[in-house]
Amino acid sequence: MTITELPYGSWPTPITSELVVTASARLSELRVDGSDIVWSEGRPADAGRVQLVRRAADGTTTDLLPAGMNARTAVHEYGGAAWWVRDRVLWFSEWSDQRLYRLAPGADPVALTPEPAMPRGDRFADGDLAPDGSYLVCVRERHTGASATEVRNEIVRLAADAPSEPEVLVTGPDFVAAPRISPDGRSLAWLQWNHPSMPWDDTLLMIRDLETGEETVVAGGRGESVAEPRWQPDGSLWFISDRTDWWNIYRWVPDVDIRPVVRIDAEIGVPGWAFGSARFVVLPDGRVVFARQRAGFDGLAVGELDGSVTDLDLPFSAIGAVRATGTDTVAVVAGSPAAETGVFLVDIGTCDVGELRPPRDVGVDLSTISVPEAVSFPSVDAAGERRTAHALFYPPTNEGYRAPDGELPPLLVVIHGGPTSAAVPALNLSVQYWTSRGFAVVDVNYGGSTGYGRAYREQLLGGWGVIDVADCMAAAEWLAAHGRVDRNRLCIRGGSAGGYTTLAALARADTPFAAGASHYGVADLAALAADTHKFESRYLDRLVGPYPAARELYEERSPIHHVDRFERPLIVLQGDEDEIVPPRQSELIVDALRARRLPVAYLLFEGEQHGFRRAENIRRALDAELSFYAQVLGFELPAEEGIEPVTVENL
Known part of the structure; x- marks a missing residue:
């Protein structure tokens, strides 16, 4: 085939912003209902709403929600576990009013919870149905005012088949999650934690006898994060704990003890940003199938009855949910470096994989897909001591084009949100959008990221704005030193917490970056501490320090107080309904750069919250950022795409 020579960044590509959003769906949660499989799809082309899809045993699929309804909860603002199902009856939280609904086959949805005094003031998530089907329990987040102090998180019980006033079962802790009823209906298990802890810091696994009210602390406490309690038919309770540095699987037997089931260095x-994670499932014979992350990549494994672990030879690199469908089969939501997320049926004995909801055919030859490489590189801590950080590196890849001899590619340093999160190594066309044009991309798992054990995660405690920035700078400089990218065209981009790291990196006199893009990023830490939602309202106590006692440190770490150090062009993208990082955060930094006559572009998207969900806005954000880099780095955009240029002030 003919190879065309063009500068990096200007390569034409089939991976346009239109392809990124066309027919794409965000697959996440998964349930098994008899012989049927049900999953959730976030659909950007349908205003970003979450539809629920049922796949019957004969392979037919059905959308369950009526037109316009959206199974999405705003509990913790990040949501998750907004629906559950049994015997073809569905319970779900409706996004528009946040009330809980019941949907029976052939019927219209019926609201089970009363209209709250404050619009959208009562929010529901993470439910479980009693063994006899008579009632359900779930998390309720009640808002009585505008501030984070006027929010109460509780576990409630309500009738499963008719409207009723929820009965409060658990109240008092700042946060609760994962209410689960025992198979005999006598006990309730749940997780709880208090400020300033986050669920990946310190949680308690609690049990209550529903007849006597007696409560037992099963596991957790200071320095231990517990997740995903699962009752088993024999009355034992399985759960995940990081008590030995890694989140592994344990089993509690009433009146006996806790024993490890799976102990591995993976x-x-x-992290519990959203409700409803499902990383392991116990098979009828006692074996456990689980997802595990190692060196940035997920895999599926089996914990055998003798305590050994068998890794399964499967193509997946990112696994979102695991559910049992039989004695030797599981359904998974998973993706790979060469394919987007789909829903699959896995035979754990043969490793045969069947497609239940195939990944879409993106219509792009694999020779245009950049495959991530796990890299580790030297960095430093706040005291200047050497340490190792990690990332996924994507080289520029497009079979039809090459750059002129001697030219090195520009680099995009990508920073995941959280900051307690991780880069996801499944095919993401939002990454391939850049690599297929001639950009190199490095997705940094800086200190504080998950996937490398608790000790690595805790490197960020007290160090946000220091460790993350050091690792992003180190990744860029390490790749440049090894001749893989152009040292003069290093760029940095991130959303939410990643937007903060972007701004913090650009607000350094020694920044190696030529330009940056902040998507709904934090500019003023003190403003964030004073004006954010309850779930994260004390998060900075550990990442930075208690406020206002640590006011000087907040000012030192806040980019808004160091606009005199900004010398690089910046594009800022923001949703006007963002409750986590309000628009004022972005406007503060934009106004400051305008006042200093520095190159800046600002796009405010109507109707968007924390993360863009509408197809037209996702497209505009991608294309505007590309136009920004083209103007700043000096390359031409492919004329055939008709990309609308973004206005860069003061350029």
Whole structure:
């Protein structure tokens, strides 16, 4: 085939912003209902709403929600576990009013919870149905005012088949999650934690006898994060704990003890940003199938009855949910470096994989897909001591094009949100959008990221704005030193917490970056501490320090107080309904750069919250950022795409 020579960044590509959003769906949660499989799909082309899809045993699929309804909860603002199902009856939280609904086959949805005094003031998530089906329990987040102090998180019980006033079962802790009823209906298990802890810091696993009210602390406490309690038919309770540095699997037997089930140097659990994680399942014979992350990549494994672990030879690199469908089969939501997320049926004996909801055919030859490489590189801590950080590196890849001899590619340093999160190594066309044009991309798992054990995660405690920035700078400089990218065209981009790291890196006199992009990023830490939602309202106590006692440190770490150090062009993208990082955060930094006559572009998207969900806005954000880099780095955009240029002030 003919190879065309063009500068990096200007390569035409089939991976346009239109392809990124066309027919794409965000697959996440998964349930097994008899012989049927049900999953959730976030659909950007349908205003970002979450539809629920049922796949029957004969392979037919059915959308369950009526037109316009959206199974999405705002509990903790990040949501998750907004629905559950049994015997073809569905319970779900409706996004528009946050009330809990019941949907029976052939019927219209019926609201089970009363209209709250404050619009959208009562929010529901993470439910469980009693063994006899008579009632359900779930998390309720009640808002009585505008501030984080006027929010109460509780576990409630309500009738499963008719409207009723929820009965409060658990109240008092700042946060609760994962209410689960025992198989005999006598006990309730749940997780709880208090400020300033986050669920990946310190949680308690609690049990209550529903007849006597007697409560037992099963596991957790200071320095231990517990997740995903699962009752088993024999009355034992399985759960994930990081008590030995890694999130592994344990089993509690009433009146006996806790015993490890799977102990490996890999991460089975994930941080509890959203409700409803499902990283392991116990098979009828007692074996456990689980997802585990090692060196940035997920895999599926089996914990055998003799205590050994068998890794399964499967193509997946990112696994979102695992559910049992039989004695030797599981359904998973998973993706790979060469394919987007789909729903699959896995035979754990043969490793045969069947497609239940195939990944979409993106229509792009694999020779245009950049495959991530796990890299580790030297960095430093706040005291200047050497340490190792990690990332996924994507080289520029497009079979039809090459750059002129001697040219090195520009680099995009990508920073995941959280900051307690991790880069996801499944095919993401939002990454391939850049690599297929001639950009190199490095997705940094800086100190504080999950997937490398608790000790690595805790490197960020007290160090946000220091460790993350050091690792992002180190990744860029290490790749440049090894001749893989152009040292003069290093760029940095991130959303939410990643937007903060972007701004913090650009607000350094020694920044190696030529430009940056902040998607709904934090500019003022003190403003964030004073004006954010309850779930994260004390998060900075550990990442930075208690406020206002640590006011000087907040000012030192806040980019808004160091606009005099900004010398690089910046594009800022923001949703106007963002409750986590309000628009004022972005406007503060934009106004400051305008006042200093520095190159800046600002796009405010109507109707968007924390993360863009509408197809038209996702497209505009991608294309505007590309136009920004083209103007700043000096390359031409492919004319055939008709990309609308973004206005860069003061350029």
